[in-house]
Amino acid sequence: MQVSIEWIEKWFTVFNNDYFGGKLPLPDLALSKSKTRLGSMSCKHVTRFGRTKVYDFAIRISNYYDMTERQFQNVLLHEMIHYSITYTGTKDTSPHGVVFRGMADAMNRKYGWDINVMISIRNVKVADDKIVKPFLVMALELQTGERLLTVVNPKYAKKVDSMARNVKRISRFAWYTSTDKYFIHYPLVRALRGRRVTLDVYEEKTSEMQEVLV
Ligand SMILES: [Zn+2]
Structure with missing residues (x-):
């Protein structure tokens, strides 16, 4: 404690x-x-x-x-x-x-x-907050131009990846790892869910992260 x-x-x-x-x-x-x-x-x-x-x-x-x-x-x-x-x-x-x-x-x-x-x-x-575990981040671009970021539980990464492949309105997505504290407040998801972010945030965050394959 x-x-x-x-x-x-x-x-x-x-x-x-x-x-x-x-x-x-x-x-x-x-x-x-x-x-x-x-x-x-x-x-x-x-x-x-x-x-x-x-x-x-x-x-x-x-x-x-x-x-x-x-x-x-x-x-x-x-x-x-x-x-x-x-x-x-x-x-x-x-x-x-x-x-x-x-x-x-x-x-x-x-x-x-x-x-x-x-x-x-x-x-x-x-103490827990000293251990910087990298976040597994998924960045998604929708056909509408909307941008989403989400932090995925690594155990469910493959499942979420195949879900995303089958969603037509997702025009592009990629996986990243990050130790950015910005993601601390994101829920750790096990399904295809994301938070809408502005284009600026999206570009800034994705440019700073390390792209990975799941
Ligand atoms: Zn003493």
């Missing part, structure tokens, strides 16, 4: 009440596409008259990987431990020091979480 700001806020509130005594104010929440940091907690420090004030806390969760809800919750809890330590001004031996590990271990033991010091990205799939 992928998370949203609303998801982070919902679970932040639940975990704050369950594990942090409801003492953590809601920080800024953000999403990222980071490949190497599944989560991060940031804040600003200002020192005046020898006193350090910490403010502008933010928690970011990366949607780079397609993870289970449980995995995202473990990432959020990891960042909430950092937040809690910094917010309360607790001194730790290192970023993932004795205090951090003590809190993570206690939550893992008591509540069955799997909060790790280093978040492993093994066995984690890359």
Whole structure:
């Protein structure tokens, strides 16, 4: 799955009440596409008259990987431990020091979480929108001059191809592969169906695509 700001806020509130005594104010929440940091907690420090004030806390969760809800919750809890330590001004031996590990271990033991010091990205799939599968596009010209484009499920390409051959009002058609994001919003069809496009769009798209045989 992928998370949203609303998801982070919902679970932040639940975990704050369950594990942090409801003492953590809601920080800024953000999403990222980071490949190497599944989560991060940031804040600003200002020192005046020898006193350090910490403010502008933010928690970011990366949607780079397609993870289970449980995995995202473990990432959020990891960042909430950092937040809690910094917010309360607790001194730790290192970023993932004795205090951090003590809190993570206690939550893992008591509540069955799997909060790790280093978040492993093994066995984690890359989020779906990172995988650019080429679209199989069919471009059709009708006798009326209309132009159509359609994205066909490759398993049905031969069937759709023979259907098109038998339709008189199709004057010409061709197959292409494309990784153009423009086609993301096209339905993946299994029958002869298409979307009407302007001549300009048709010419532009067909000139950029790689023609193929099915
Ligand atoms: Zn950390």
